[in-house]
Amino acid sequence: QVQLVESGGGLVQTGGSLRLSCAASGRTFSWYSMGWFRQAPGKEREFVARINWSGSTYTYYADTVKGRFTISRDNAKNTVYLQMNSLKPEDTAVYYCAADLKMTSSGYNANYWGQGTQVTVSS
Numbered sequence: 001q002v003q004l005v006e007s008g009g010g011l012v013q014t015g016g017s018l019r020l021s022c023a024a025s026g027r028t029f030s031w032y033s034m035g036w037f038r039q040a041p042g043k044e045r046e047f048v049a050r051i052n053w054s055g056s057t058y059t060y061y062a063d064t065v066k067g068r069f070t071i072s073r074d075n076a077k078n079t080v081y082l083q084m085n086s087l088k089p090e091d092t093a094v095y096y097c098a099a100d101l102k103m104t105s106s107g108y109n110a111n112y113w114g115q116g117t118q119v120t121v122s123s
Helices: none
Strands: 002-007 010-013 018-026 034-039 046-051 059-061 069-074 079-084 093-104 107-113 117-122
Touching: 002 093, 002 107, 018 034, 018 093, 018 117, 034 069, 034 079, 034 107, 046 069, 046 079, 046 107, 059 069
Parallel strands: 010 117
Antiparallel strands: 002 018, 018 079, 034 046, 034 093, 046 059, 069 079, 093 107, 093 117
């Protein structure tokens, strides 16, 4: 089992920045791919970004955030980050940290989830 706790959400103006953190505990953190998803009100949860396990620096982003968001991980601290720059009102959502990502017929999913942190971007 892996436990995930997000932090760093909040209210920011359009064009601003936030950094989300996700602290992991439980099974060996470095074994797992990690990622971020988000869910806006009235919408389905969507994939945002992923980073592979510690032996790889591979990252992948949704087109909607590419060039603005950066995912990174610190295996010594069992933490994954999401640096969000040039934020837009459409980025407003609950952001979820996830571990052990997998690709399914309907897109990315994960075996472990955090409780979520709210990000609100005001116009």
